[in-house]
Amino acid sequence: MNRTAPPPLAEALLPVFGIASILLAWQFLLPLAGVPAYIVPTPTAIATVFQRQWPLLMSNLTPTVIEALAGFVIGNTAAVLMAIAFVHSRLLQAAYFPVVLFFNTIPILALSPVIILIFGLGMTPKIVIAAVICFFPTLVNMIRGLDSASANEHELFRVLSSSKWEVFWRLRFPRALPMLFSSLRIASATAVIGAIVGEWIGSDKGLGALIIQATFNYQSDRLYAAIVLSSSLSIAIFAIVVLLEKRLIRY
Amino acid sequence: MQIAIEAQALDAGYRSGDRTVKVLSGLDLTVEAGALLTILGPSGCGKSTFLRVVADLLDSLGGQISVLGEAPSAVRSRRDVGFVFQDSTLLPWRSVRDNVRLPLIVGQASLTRRIEDRTDELLDMMGLSDLGGRFPHQLSGGQRQRVAIARALLGEPRLLLMDEPFGALDEITRDRLNDELLNLWRRTGATILFVTHSIAEAVYLGERVLVLAANPGRLLLERDLRPIKQEGNRCRREDPEIVAAMAAMRAALEIAS
Numbered sequence: 328m329n330r331t332a333p334p335p336l337a338e339a340l341l342p343v344f345g346i347a348s349i350l351l352a353w354q355f356l357l358p359l360a361g362v363p364a365y366i367v368p369t370p371t372a373i374a375t376v377f378q379r380q381w382p383l384l385m386s387n388l389t390p391t392v393i394e395a396l397a398g399f400v401i402g403n404t405a406a407v408l409m410a411i412a413f414v415h416s417r418l419l420q421a422a423y424f425p426v427v428l429f430f431n432t433i434p435i436l437a438l439s440p441v442i443i444l445i446f447g448l449g450m451t452p453k454i455v456i457a458a459v460i461c462f463f464p465t466l467v468n469m470i471r472g473l474d475s476a477s478a479n480e481h482e483l484f485r486v487l488s489s490s491k492w493e494v495f496w497r498l499r500f501p502r503a504l505p506m507l508f509s510s511l512r513i514a515s516a517t518a519v520i521g522a523i524v525g526e527w528i529g530s531d532k533g534l535g536a537l538i539i540q541a542t543f544n545y546q547s548d549r550l551y552a553a554i555v556l557s558s559s560l561s562i563a564i565f566a567i568v569v570l571l572e573k574r575l576i577r578y
Numbered sequence: 579m580q581i582a583i584e585a586q587a588l589d590a591g592y593r594s595g596d597r598t599v600k601v602l603s604g605l606d607l608t609v610e611a612g613a614l615l616t617i618l619g620p621s622g623c624g625k626s627t628f629l630r631v632v633a634d635l636l637d638s639l640g641g642q643i644s645v646l647g648e649a650p651s652a653v654r655s656r657r658d659v660g661f662v663f664q665d666s667t668l669l670p671w672r673s674v675r676d677n678v679r680l681p682l683i684v685g686q687a688s689l690t691r692r693i694e695d696r697t698d699e700l701l702d703m704m705g706l707s708d709l710g711g712r713f714p715h716q717l718s719g720g721q722r723q724r725v726a727i728a729r730a731l732l733g734e735p736r737l738l739l740m741d742e743p744f745g746a747l748d749e750i751t752r753d754r755l756n757d758e759l760l761n762l763w764r765r766t767g768a769t770i771l772f773v774t775h776s777i778a779e780a781v782y783l784g785e786r787v788l789v790l791a792a793n794p795g796r797l798l799l800e801r802d803l804r805p806i807k808q809e810g811n812r813c814r815r816e817d818p819e820i821v822a823a824m825a826a827m828r829a830a831l832e833i834a835s
Contacts, residue, residue, distance in 0.1 A: 479667045482635050486661045488654060488685035497684055501671045578670045578713045 368548040376552040384537075388556055391534040394450055394522035395560060398457020399514055406462045407507070410469035414499070420470075431463040435524060443529045453525030453533070460521035461514040468510035472503025508572040515564035519557055534560075580611035582646060582737060582769040583632060589640035590624060590631045600639060601627045602795040607788070609771070611646075611736070614763050614811060616772045616784030618827065620835060624795025625773045629739045632771065633661050646736060653737070657681065657689055660730030660768075664742040666722035668714040674725050675701065675710035681732045693733045700728040703762070720751040727759075731766070740772045744779070752776075753815075756783055764810055777831075778815065781824050785811050789827055791834040799830045 333341060354369050364372065377384065409427075413420035439456050446452035476498050484494050526535025534553050541550035584607070591601040602624030609615050617625045630636040631643060634650035645653045653659055668677045678697050701707050704724040714722055723743055730738060744752040756779060763770055774780050780787045781803065789799040804811070806819035813820050 477665075477667070479663045479665060480669070482630075482633075483661065483663070483667050484684065485635055486633055486654065486659065487681050488657065488689065490685070490687055493684040497680075498669070501669070504671075576671070578715055 365545050365547050368551055372548045373551045373555065376548045377555075380549065380552070384552060384556060387532060387534055387537040387553070388560070390450060390453075390530075390532045391519070391522050391526065391557070392560060394453040394525065394533070395457050395518045395564065397450075397454045398521055399461055399518035399564060401454065402458030402461030402518070403465045403511060403514055405458065406465035407469050410466055410473060410503075411495075413470055414473045427463070427466065435460050435521065439524055439528050443525070448529050453522050453530070456525040457518045457521030460517045464513055464517075465507070465510040468506045469503055472506030473499045475506070476502045504576055508568065508576065511568045511572075512565060515568050516561045518564065519561045523557060581608060581644075582611040582613065583607065583609040583644070583771070585628075585641065585643045587641035588628075588631070588638055588643050590627045590636065590638050592627075592636070593639075598639060600794055602790075604641070605795075605797055607797070609769065611769055612767050614760075614770045614772065614783060614785045615788060616774060616780040616786070617788045617790065618774060618777060618780035618831075619790035619795070619798075620775065620792050620831065622795065623790035623792040625790055626741050627795070629661075629741050629771060629773055632737070633659050633739050635661075655689070656691060657685070657693065657733040658735050659737045659739060660733065660735035662723070662726050662730050662738070662740040662743045664745050666714070666719075666726040668722055668725055668729075670714050672713075673710065674706060674712050674714070674717070677714065677725055678706075678728045678732060680729055696732060696734070700731055704728045704758075718751075719747050720755060723747065723755060724758075727762070731762075731768075734766075736768055738768050738770045740770065742773055742775065745775065752779065759783065760811065777824050777827050781820055781827065782813065782815055787823075787827065789830055791831070798834050799827065801827070 332338070350370050353367075354371060357367055358364070358369065413424065435456065438459065439452075442455050442459070443452045446455055480498055480502075481494070484498055489497070522533065523535035523538065526533035527539055530536045534557050537553045538550060538557075541547070541553060585605050588605040588607075589600055589603055590605075591599045593599075601622070605624075605628065617628065619625050627636065631638050632645055632650060634654040643650060646658060668674075669680070672680070675697060678700060679695070682693060682695055682697075698707075701710055704727060706721070706724055706728065709717065709721065709725075714725070717725065726743070744755050747755065759770075759772075760783065772780075772783055774783075780789075785802070785804050785807070787799075787801045787803060788797065789801070790796065791798040801823065803813075803823060806817070806823065807813045
């Protein structure tokens with residue numbers, strides 16, 4: 328098989344071609360194959376929903392954006408702070424890391440009703456669910472990142488008589504940044520999942536609620552539009568993370 | 579004669595839990611100020627361990643050690659010691675210039691003397707003037723070690739400790755850096771302890787060579803090379819006396835192993 332890289336222009340155009348070919352097949356071949364529109368609507372039908380029901384979609388997108396972003400920020404911040412506490416106190420880590428580990432083994436779908444029981448039906452429980460789902464991968468990655476400086480690097484800072492504070496800000500933290508960002512990339516998708524799961528269980532607003540309503544009403548074009556929006560939201564958060572990463576990590 | 583380092587019956591090694599692993603045993607050594615001493619030996623002979631005791635990165639397990647007439651910790655907090663590692667230990671997120679400047683950024687609180695910003699001068703001296711804005715991953719191995727040496731020299735240390743700094747470089751680059759190091763030593767007058775596992779490098783660089791044996795690490799042979807070298811520790815690698823000195827050291831190491 329020929330594995331040589333395509334020329335630059337083709338490299339830019341090939342993904343466009345790939346997506347276009349799938350959309351065209353979806354638009355024309357699926358109806359020909361007899362798949363009914365209430366199960367899989369055509370791309371144009373989904374596009375029509377965006378055109379006709381824009382206000383409805385936006386009013387449901389807004390709460391999900393707020394919940395996912397707030398959950399993303401709170402969950403990751405808490406994880407970073409706990410990682411910092413853990414690497415500076417092995418006692419703390421030995422005592423509480425197993426607890427966190429146990430907590431992480433509870434499926435988020437099982438935990439969500441509990442969170443909704445505690446926080447009620449507003450936006451707060453969805454933010455908490457999104458935060459919880461972001462928390463663990465970032466905690467683990469951040470601990471590993473903060474511990475990833477080599478023995479020689481620590482010795483270099485000791486020869487220079489650096490304070491613990493300087494070792495943290497000038498060595499451990501910059502060393503941890505690449506690993507932090509790899510978990511933030513993951514969290515950009517999981518935060519949206521957390522918000523939507525929360526909305527499934529107890530909400531009449533948001534993309535999660537819209538997905539549930541559209542499913543039960545066989546409004547599959549609206550369902551697919553909600554899915555496109557959820558995915559776009561994840562991509563938008565992902566893009567922000569990547570932009571930030573490019574600015575902060577230049578090597 | 580001023581003494582830079584004096585060790586008497588020095589034991590050194592690591593403590594892990596209750597266990598003590600002695601790597602270096604009963605070392606007696608005197609190093610004059612301004613000397614260029616090379617320490618040669620196989621893996622596990624304690625040559626790096628000795629440098630770490632001098633730099634106050636490791637406590638000794640027994641015996642006496644004084645550095646510039648004081649305890650190693652006093653010398654370290656005065657920043658009178660520079661350390662160059664085998665891997666350049668450059669911070670990848672800092673540019674070449676910012677790596678060289680690191681000693682100005684950290685450790686100021688405990689510093690008991692003022693350090694001048696000689697970044698430009700050192701970049702120039704190490705032939706790095708055009709590379710100041712680059713990042714470590716954009717440099718060759720030899721350039722990275724030059725940056726590491728410039729960083730170690732920033733505080734004008736009276737003692738420069740080098741732990742196999744050219745060990746990972748190709749021979750041509752290593753030979754060139756050896757000559758640059760000799761020039762640097764002549765210009766700065768610093769005392770240099772240079773650890774290597776290359777017999778040729780040890781003999782070419784050192785005014786004196788210390789040969790250590792392993793298991794346990796101990797002094798095997800000490801050779802003053804000044805009588806067979808010219809003024810300013812100059813020699814040619816192919817001088818018959820230099821070649822003979824290398825052969826003698828190789829023989830001593832073979833008998834010991």
